[in-house]
Amino acid sequence: MTFPDSHRSTGQWIGGAWIPGQRQAASLNPMDGSAIGTFADGGRDEADAAIAAASTAFERTEWAQSPRLRQTVLLDWARKLEAQAEDLARLLTLENGKVLVQSRGEIAGAISEIRYYGGLARHIPGHVLEVEPGVFSTMLREPAGVAALIIPWNAPAVLLARAIGPALACGCTAVVKPAAQTTLLTTAFLRALSEVPGLPPGVCNMVSETGHAASARLVESPLVDVLSFTGSTATGKRIMATAAETMKKLSLELGGKSCCVVFPDADIAATASRIAAAATIISGQQCTAARRVLVHGSVYDAMKEQLRAALAAIAVGDGMNPAMGMGPLIDTAARAQVQGQVERAFDLCDEVVLRGGVPDSLPAAGAFLTPSLVAHGDTAAFFCQEEIFGPFLVLERFEDEAEAVAKANHTVFGLSASVWTTDGARALRIARALRNGTVWINDHNRLFAEAETGGYRQSGLGRLHGYDAFADFTELKHICQNAGRVA
Known part of the structure; x- marks a missing residue:
């Protein structure tokens, strides 16, 4: 497969220039462990340079005050990405492992997101009140400043777009820190932005690394005004603790343990x-992926058999093969961690319904793991409570609505859930009772640029997607003026 050289080798993007970097690291294909390309391996110094460039661009260019410029840049970027969509999708499958149909959907969704925020860039209104005769209070939403965006590997295109879209549209400048596993894809996305005429140098920057020094610097730097992170709850807590020193705004989407509540109808x-x-989806490596399936007792046995058969029928293999329903996990280290958690669950659960594992028929250097399903009655079990980031499901039983809601809400998370029933009133009743940021009815994993997403409790802070994402990247300013009255 042929890609442009810019997709095979990357540098750091700082102050409008692509810098090769003194150290290089390999990006590996999780299907077989082969090298796809190389990327610049930076750290604290590169992060400081990128932060300084973003701070200068925010203070000294017209970016923060020119919504028409911001709209033009975002829409031009979307057009450039659309022209490269198929190459980007194939690169995503090579670097991440997800099946190509999912990669194509993700690239299309990311482009749609950028267009959505490009459309909103010229409509971030405030309001004016006459609080006393002749006294006016004007409320303005202003860009917060420098936004650091730490992007994960599981959906690197759409999760970049949903953070950088509102950040740039409202007038922030940005420093992007991609995941090491998908740096080539993130670089390809941002290289298209770097080629848009009119983008002031330093408005967007990217720092890549194999370690965590650059990320740590973004979290602790007093010049970073907003930190947006998508990842585990444990890492999110560490970020909150460190960011407390500078009191920066935080936008965090963290872990989840999504329940699917299935009624007899x-x-x-x-x-x-x-x-x-x-x-x-993404080999179970999505924070909103179905994790627990709560089923009414009257259809529990039927669901157990149908779900076992459906999971067993999923073809696992090379994501480039259109016959495959699931590709590898992101790397062998992640596969080993998930496999260890799943094997422990097998030992502790009430019933192993489908025993997944490492398939013998696929490359030994790949990160493949077939789906698993267990049945269990105690919602306090670790595998009902902890996020296992792979193709693993727990089947549970309930007898009435109150028990279903109590079991589903027995979690520290609150990112997403779904309700499956033909009774419209019941669907709304249960959806309102579930403590989750998103609840789907007779569907799951449906996300849109226009609809805000985020979690309750330990699933995070703030909302991305939708108009409310601007709240994560703006400050509300009150300007009071006593204009007086005409005598």
């Missing part, structure tokens, strides 16, 4: 098939 076979797909 649902089409069990069709529901099982869709839940299996929701559990194995």
Whole structure:
């Protein structure tokens, strides 16, 4: 497969220039461990340079005060990405492992997101009140300043777009820190932005690394005004503790343990098939992926058999092969961690319904793991409570609505859930009772640029996607003026 050289070797993007970097690291294909290309391996010094460039651009260019410029740049960027969409999707599958149909959907979704925020760039209104005769209070939303965006590897295109879209649209400048596993894809995305005429140098920067020194510097730097992070709850807590010193704004989407609540009137076979797909999206490496399936006792046995069959039928292999339903995990280290958690769950659960594992028929250097399903009654079990970031599902039973809600809400997380029923009133009743930022009805994993997403409790702070994402990257200013009255 042929890609432009810029997709195979990357540098740091700082102050408008692409800098090769003194050290290089390899990006590996999780399908077989082969090298795809190389990327610059930076650290604290590169982060400081990028932060300084972003700070200068915020203070000395027209970016923060020119919504028309921001709209033009974002829309031009989207057009450039669209022209490269197929190459980007294939690069994403090579670097991340997800099946190509998912990569194509992600690239399209990311481009849609950038267009959405480009459209909103010229409409971030405030309001004016006459609080007393002749006294006016004007409320303005202003860009917060320098935004640091730490982007994960599981959906690197759309998760970049949903953070950088509102950040740039409202007038912030940015420093992007991609995940080491998907730096080539992030670089390809941002290189298209760097080629847009009119983008002031330093408005957007990128620092890549294999370690954590650059990320740590972004969190602790007093010149960074907003920190947006998507990842684990444990890492999010460490970021909060460090960021407290500078009191920067935080936008955090963290872990999840999504429940699917299935009632007797649902089409069990069709529901099982869709839940299996929701559990194995990105090989189960999505924070909103289905993790727990709560089923009414009257259809519990039927769902167990249908869900086992649906998971077992998913073809696992090379994501470039259109016959595959699931690719490898992101790397062998992640596969080993997930496999260890799953094996421990097998030992402790009430019933192993489908025993997944490492397939013998696929490359030994790949990070493949087939889906697993267990049944269990105690919601306090570690595998019902902890996020296992892979293709693993827990089946649980309930007898009435109150028990279903109590079990589903027995978690420290609150990112997403789904309700499966043909009874419209019941669907709304249960959705309102579930403590989650997103609840789907007869669906799962449906995310849109226009609809805010984020979590309750330990699933994070703030919202991305939608208009409310601007709140994460802006400050609200009150300007009071006593204009007096005409005599």
